[in-house]
Each structure stands twice: as C-alpha cells, then as structure tokens.
Amino acid sequence: MTPLPERMHTRFTALLAIRYPIVQGGLSHLSYAELAAAVSNAGGLGQIGCACFATPEALQANIQQAKRLTTRPFGVNFPIGHIPLDAFVDAALAEGVAAISITGGNPESLLRRIQRSGVQVRTMVLVAGVRAAQKAESLGADAVIAVGVEGGGHLGRDDIGTMVLVPRIIESVSIPVLASGGIADGRGLVASLALGAEGVELGTRFVAVRESNAHPNYQQALVEAKETDTVIVERAIGRPARVLKGQAASSILRVEQELEQERAEPDERLLRLLPFVLGKVNQRAALDGELDEGFVWAGQVVGLIHDVPTSQALIERIVREAHEIVQRIQRVF
Numbered sequence: 001m002t003p004l005p006e007r008m009h010t011r012f013t014a015l016l017a018i019r020y021p022i023v024q025g026g027l028s029h030l031s032y033a034e035l036a037a038a039v040s041n042a043g044g045l046g047q048i049g050c051a052c053f054a055t056p057e058a059l060q061a062n063i064q065q066a067k068r069l070t071t072r073p074f075g076v077n078f079p080i081g082h083i084p085l086d087a088f089v090d091a092a093l094a095e096g097v098a099a100i101s102i103t104g105g106n107p108e109s110l111l112r113r114i115q116r117s118g119v120q121v122r123t124m125v126l127v128a129g130v131r132a133a134q135k136a137e138s139l140g141a142d143a144v145i146a147v148g149v150e151g152g153g154h155l156g157r158d159d160i161g162t163m164v165l166v167p168r169i170i171e172s173v174s175i176p177v178l179a180s181g182g183i184a185d186g187r188g189l190v191a192s193l194a195l196g197a198e199g200v201e202l203g204t205r206f207v208a209v210r211e212s213n214a215h216p217n218y219q220q221a222l223v224e225a226k227e228t229d230t231v232i233v234e235r236a237i238g239r240p241a242r243v244l245k246g247q248a249a250s251s252i253l254r255v256e257q258e259l260e261q262e263r264a265e266p267d268e269r270l271l272r273l274l275p276f277v278l279g280k281v282n283q284r285a286a287l288d289g290e291l292d293e294g295f296v297w298a299g300q301v302v303g304l305i306h307d308v309p310t311s312q313a314l315i316e317r318i319v320r321e322a323h324e325i326v327q328r329i330q331r332v333f
C-alpha cells in the first residue's frame with residue numbers, strides 16, 4: 001500500500017489548520033459529536049449539525065462533548081429555515097468552534113451576528129449558483145461550498161451539476177471554493193482539485209460511516225442503492241431535495257403531481273405536502289430504520305458507496321487513492 005500523505009496543502013487546509021481538505025457535511029439528525037470528532041481526528045473537518053438539537057443548551061453540551069473527543073478543529077452547521085438560530089449561533093460562538101457553515105437561505109443576518117461578536121471563527125456558506133457565491137463573498141464569508149444537483153438533501157433550484165457549477169463559481173469569487181455533490185472517494189477529490197476547488201464536502205458518504213447516527217437499515221440501503229435510485233422531491237414547494245427512492249418518496253411525488261395538475265396556490269401546496277415531508281417522517285426511516293414509513297436523504301453518489309467504514313478508514317482511503325491518481329496522471333504527460 002502506498003504511504004498515507006502526511007497532509008495536503010490548499011488555502012482551505014491553511015485556513016482551518018487541518019491536514020486534509022475533506023469536510024463532513026452537516027447532516028440533520030445524524031451528525032453529533034462522535035461523528036464530527038472522528039472526522040476531525042482523522043485530519044478532515046467534522047461538523048455537528050445544529051438541526052440535531054431542539055435547544056441551544058443541547059447544542060452547546062454536544063459541542064463540549066466533541067471538545068472532549070478531539071483537540072482538532074471542527075465546525076457547526078446551521079440550516080436556515082426551521083427555527084430562529086441566533087441563540088444556537090451564540091452557543092457555538094461561546095464554545096469557540098473553529099468553523100460555522102450556513103445553508104438554506106440568506107446568510108446575511110447570521111454572518112453579521114458572527115462578525116459583530118468579534119469571535120475568531122471561519123465561516124462557510126453553501127451555495128448552488130454564482131450569484132449566491134458572490135453574495136457570500138461580499139458578506140465576508142471565508143469560503144463557499146458549491147453543491148451540485150447530484151447531491152443528497154436540499155439543493156439549489158437551477159439543477160446545475162457539480163462539474164459545471166464548481167468552475168463557474170471559482171471564476172466568480174476569489175475566496176476558497178469547496179466542491180460538493182457526488183463526491184465519495186479519491187477520484188472525486190482529485191477531480192474537484194482539477195476543477196480548481198480547494199477541498200470537498202461529502203454528505204451522503206458520511207451517512208454510511210460507523211460514527212454517524214443513521215440506522216443500520218439506512219446505511220445498508222445506501223450500500224445497496226445504485227446511482228439511479230434517487231429522486232428529487234419538494235419541487236412543488238420550491239425547495240428541491242434529493243432522497244432515496246421508496247414508498248414514502250413515491251407518496252410525496254404523487255401529491256406533488258396532483259398539486260401541479262390542480263395548479264394549487266403556494267399555501268395549499270405547503271399544507272397538503274407538509275405531512276409527507278415533516279422531519280419526523282424522515283426520522284422514522286433514518287433513525288428508527290423503518291424505510292417503508294419514511295424517506296431518507298441521499299445523493300446520486302450512493303452508486304459509489306459499497307461499505308460502512310470508520311471515518312478514519314474512509315478519509316485515509318480517500319487521501320491515499322487521490323495521491324495514487326495524481327501519480328498516475330503525472331505519467332500521462
């Protein structure tokens with residue numbers, strides 16, 4: 001086996017003082033201290049998902065737990081939209097986390113709050129288009145994460161794939177850009193670097209690791225799924241998200257089709273669809289393992305997931321494979 005490179009050098013690894021430019025995406029209900037710390041201990045950047053917690057105190061306690069599990073930098077992810085996040089952000093700032101990532105809406109007020117606090121923390125904004133990336137940069141974000149339509153969970157509305165989105169964003173901003181959506185291995189890491197990205201963010205791949213909170217049935221479903229086994233739901237309410245195909249996903253799509261046929265008003269759409277897309281429907285499958293009773297988020301990258309390793313084994317494998325690929329490519333010229 002080729003030796004594991006000690007570290008990789010990009011502006012992003014320098015920014016966060018981490019060994020490898022591999023970020024574990026915020027994973028609603030799945031990414032707690034154990035996962036974040038395992039990823040960070042392996043040289044990447046782990047993240048606790050704010051959406052896992054009902055109160056700022058619970059988030060703060062989990063951050064404290066992560067600090068007991070690792071001395072390495074880790075982050076907290078904030079999805080805008082469900083509940084007011086100010087107090088949660090304050091909890092993360094009080095604990096002095098290394099990074100904060102923001103997704104799902106206008107990041108301005110959270111970025112301003114972070115900047116006003118005077119706390120030294122690196123900020124990353126998830127984007128799916130050039131304008132959002134430029135806005136994040138103008139608001140003072142330290143990096144953007146460009147998420148292509150292949151990705152699992154919530155997506156942008158323009159359906160741009162990672163291969164085009166990442167270089168377009170790189171030509172449009174000067175802060176470091178991470179590639180996300182469809183990346184699971186060393187091939188994806190090298191491809192992202194080739195596009196000009198300074199790191200990668202992996203979501204679905206980190207659902208299927210030992211330290212994630214996902215039910216073993218969910219993880220096994222990811223291992224068995226092919227790249228054709230995902231579908232985008234919630235387009236009818238303007239917030240497209242990629243999930244694994246299944247009974248619950250089919251029900252959601254059926255309701256969406258009815259709503260389109262009826263040309264239903266936005267309020268009516270939300271009212272009729274909500275019971276099918278609620279967090280607790282997701283949790284029934286993701287946490288309880290009842291895959292027929294709920295939907296689970298997953299990206300097309302499921303086609304590349306064949307096992308459930310530890311986070312450390314996964315990261316070492318990705319880095320080693322990336323290194324081997326770069327050596328092979330050098331022989332091409």
Ligand SMILES: Cc1cc2nc3c(=O)[nH]c(=O)nc-3n(C[C@H](O)[C@H](O)[C@H](O)COP(=O)(O)O)c2cc1C
Nearest residue numbers: 025026027028103151152153181182203204297299
């Ligand atoms: C189960 C799951 C939950 C997710 N929850 C969040 C979240 O809470 N916050 C967030 O920023 N992104 C979330 N995402 C998106 C990921 O962080 C990441 O951007 C996306 O998964 C990248 O695509 P990939 O799945 O192909 O790696 C989630 C993705 C999955 C698969």
